[in-house]
Amino acid sequence: MAATATALDPRSGAALEKLGRWLDNRTVLSVLFMFPAASILLVFLTYPLALGVWMGFTDVKIGRPGIFIGLENYISLFNDGVFLLSVFNTIVYTVVATIFKFGLGLWLALLLNHTIPFKAYVRAFVLLPYIIPTVLSAIAFWWIYDAQFSIISWGLSQFGLIDRYIDFLGVPWNARWSVIAANVWRGIPFVAICLLAGLQTISPSLYEAAALDGANSWQRFRHVTVPMLMPILAVVLTFSVLFTFTDFQLIYAITRGGPLNATHLMATLAFQRAIPGGQLGEGAAIATAMIPFLVGATIFSYYGLQRRKWQQGSQDD
Amino acid sequence: MTKITRRDALIVGAGAVAGTTLGVPQAWSQAPTLELKVEKGASLRVLRPSKFVQGDETQWLENSKKYTEKTGVQVKVESESWEDLRPKAAVAANVNKGPDIVYGWHDDAHQYPEKLVDVTDVANYLGAKYGGWYDVCKKYSMRGNRWISVPLGAAGSKMVYRVSWLKEAGFDKVPGDMPGFLKLCQALKAKGHPAGFALGNAVGDANGWCHWLIWSFGGKMVNEKDQVVINSPETIAALEYAKQLYETFIPGTLSWNDVSNNKAFLDSQLGITNNGISIYYAAKNATDPAIKALAADIDHANYPIGPVGKPTEVNLIVPAMVFKYSKYPNAAKDYIRFMMEKEQYEPWQDASIGYFSQPLKYYENSKIWTVDPKHTPYRDTLKNMLWTGYAGTPGYASAAVLADYIMVNMVAQAASGAKSPKDAAAEAQKRAERYYKV
Numbered sequence: 001m002a003a004t005a006t007a008l009d010p011r012s013g014a015a016l017e018k019l020g021r022w023l024d025n026r027t028v029l030s031v032l033f034m035f036p037a038a039s040i041l042l043v044f045l046t047y048p049l050a051l052g053v054w055m056g057f058t059d060v061k062i063g064r065p066g067i068f069i070g071l072e073n074y075i076s077l078f079n080d081g082v083f084l085l086s087v088f089n090t091i092v093y094t095v096v097a098t099i100f101k102f103g104l105g106l107w108l109a110l111l112l113n114h115t116i117p118f119k120a121y122v123r124a125f126v127l128l129p130y131i132i133p134t135v136l137s138a139i140a141f142w143w144i145y146d147a148q149f150s151i152i153s154w155g156l157s158q159f160g161l162i163d164r165y166i167d168f169l170g171v172p173w174n175a176r177w178s179v180i181a182a183n184v185w186r187g188i189p190f191v192a193i194c195l196l197a198g199l200q201t202i203s204p205s206l207y208e209a210a211a212l213d214g215a216n217s218w219q220r221f222r223h224v225t226v227p228m229l230m231p232i233l234a235v236v237l238t239f240s241v242l243f244t245f246t247d248f249q250l251i252y253a254i255t256r257g258g259p260l261n262a263t264h265l266m267a268t269l270a271f272q273r274a275i276p277g278g279q280l281g282e283g284a285a286i287a288t289a290m291i292p293f294l295v296g297a298t299i300f301s302y303y304g305l306q307r308r309k310w311q312q313g314s315q316d317d
Numbered sequence: 318m319t320k321i322t323r324r325d326a327l328i329v330g331a332g333a334v335a336g337t338t339l340g341v342p343q344a345w346s347q348a349p350t351l352e353l354k355v356e357k358g359a360s361l362r363v364l365r366p367s368k369f370v371q372g373d374e375t376q377w378l379e380n381s382k383k384y385t386e387k388t389g390v391q392v393k394v395e396s397e398s399w400e401d402l403r404p405k406a407a408v409a410a411n412v413n414k415g416p417d418i419v420y421g422w423h424d425d426a427h428q429y430p431e432k433l434v435d436v437t438d439v440a441n442y443l444g445a446k447y448g449g450w451y452d453v454c455k456k457y458s459m460r461g462n463r464w465i466s467v468p469l470g471a472a473g474s475k476m477v478y479r480v481s482w483l484k485e486a487g488f489d490k491v492p493g494d495m496p497g498f499l500k501l502c503q504a505l506k507a508k509g510h511p512a513g514f515a516l517g518n519a520v521g522d523a524n525g526w527c528h529w530l531i532w533s534f535g536g537k538m539v540n541e542k543d544q545v546v547i548n549s550p551e552t553i554a555a556l557e558y559a560k561q562l563y564e565t566f567i568p569g570t571l572s573w574n575d576v577s578n579n580k581a582f583l584d585s586q587l588g589i590t591n592n593g594i595s596i597y598y599a600a601k602n603a604t605d606p607a608i609k610a611l612a613a614d615i616d617h618a619n620y621p622i623g624p625v626g627k628p629t630e631v632n633l634i635v636p637a638m639v640f641k642y643s644k645y646p647n648a649a650k651d652y653i654r655f656m657m658e659k660e661q662y663e664p665w666q667d668a669s670i671g672y673f674s675q676p677l678k679y680y681e682n683s684k685i686w687t688v689d690p691k692h693t694p695y696r697d698t699l700k701n702m703l704w705t706g707y708a709g710t711p712g713y714a715s716a717a718v719l720a721d722y723i724m725v726n727m728v729a730q731a732a733s734g735a736k737s738p739k740d741a742a743a744e745a746q747k748r749a750e751r752y753y754k755v
Contacts, residue, residue, distance in 0.1 A: 147569020
């Protein structure tokens, strides 16, 4: 039979042996093993990113290819008040929301770390805000903040605390605080559950030792919990900052960037200009302008909080 | 391919002449004809704006079914929310894949004209048969001598008010001039029935009334040569007026989107607002008897006319576009034609009580406009409207300026006092110039 004949063919035997030897080579093998993952990264990550960066240097519009225009988009953006406002908004949004998310998230994690009845259920319950699709919770917040139908305003007026409804989304700073509150509400579970996982890896013997040394609960928190939690804190902080900085859905569903562009984030502005506005090049430039901020935030939160010596109890150099 | 014989062209021409003067169509011997060879085995994907009134969608699907029964062409109709329709159409144009027909917004067709199938034959046929197109249709749908889209109609926006409250404020009808209109809003506010016009990033309502206001005083984003001229004394006068008008508003309009005024109006918090016929429709068809009772007290009026002395409305026009990537361009064109024919168009307008007004003059005579006098103001939507990007050319820059809410932001800034009218106009000028740069 043909198959048998081929297998017995001395030439093919030699080829197979050669292939086998080739596959034994560690370099070849590692390249081969990495190929699937690398190709996924290249196709789905590197290529779109590179394309986005490239488009930022062109004047491409929807339905029309562009030409290279160098830094023109960026120069024009730096003279654009709306863009600068969106940068300011994004920074305020990220910094304030992250501080609250971490403060409250850590608190929640510490509470959940205690022995409480129905622990598993309570923990699952806490995750709910994170599980609900963002758009749904955003629409709920949109109603909560409505100028005419806000349940908060209604409640307060029922108690006689206010005589006119609060204009949550119609006044620039009110609107900023409102969307930050919505983001915090949504983001706390992620932080809390991650930090809870970190808390559970801390060996109880460390607390016992500290207690024997006479440490009070604040000192135990300060000198045992915080240092031991620092590695995971760094990772969670990095992710949280990235998610918050690039947030889109909440803003788009609640305010669409209004009032007077007071809640436009860089991501929402990039979308508004690129897709409904058709200015793909400019939109891409705004999106690309987010990269330095993101890299900076990542470096700060990752390396800044990962000073190993300090974690291990000795002084920093 | 489309086959128009020389005879057809003559007939279309003759129809056009007759159609402008007479109520057409008629069963004349020389009625215009259009022969489109529908591709064998064709099927169509159609994308359209999601319904604001139920009757619109129900009848549309009914008409599509009728088309399938007549031609064998399967039609899949998809709806997209208003805000997402534009991006979706744009992406389809960019990647050359997607629905065969998109019923988009405004000047979408001018964003990617080279991606669209020439529909001149359909437009000429329909124009000839149905009394001609309103002028604004040509602005939106023509590129040179070619039609690149077929206007379906426009979701008209009018003043919507409570009749009894108007009377309470001492008015029988909405004044047709700007000072009178301001007085009305002030009187309504004094009686506890404030006005409310969206100033948030609301595609339809905010763009609608802000453009009307600025244009009515003679301000405009660009002149006929596409030079940005928004920072003008006329604009500033309009913004001064906006400031006074804003004082009569209900709180919160800076955050309003397209549905906010509907909600507030139906909750009896508003005396007057600008909207499509959807508020009236919602009241009329409400299951809640309290809301149903409102219908009798709701009426509509045209926007007042400003110092320029002519109507300066802008409404959400819907162009039907056939993309070149479609495998069945003739079927697509034929479907568009079919939906515009009297047998389909009138029942569709009826079902949505005229939510979309016609682009073809013939349909002015449709009974929907007179069956209830409250419908009548919406009849002249396309007759009275100007185009986005007025007085310039629709295109990339006008679309970008609209998407960036430059006009709305300017009015909102000046009205709310966040900026002086002068500063707001200067900022708008600067922002618009970025897009209209040579």
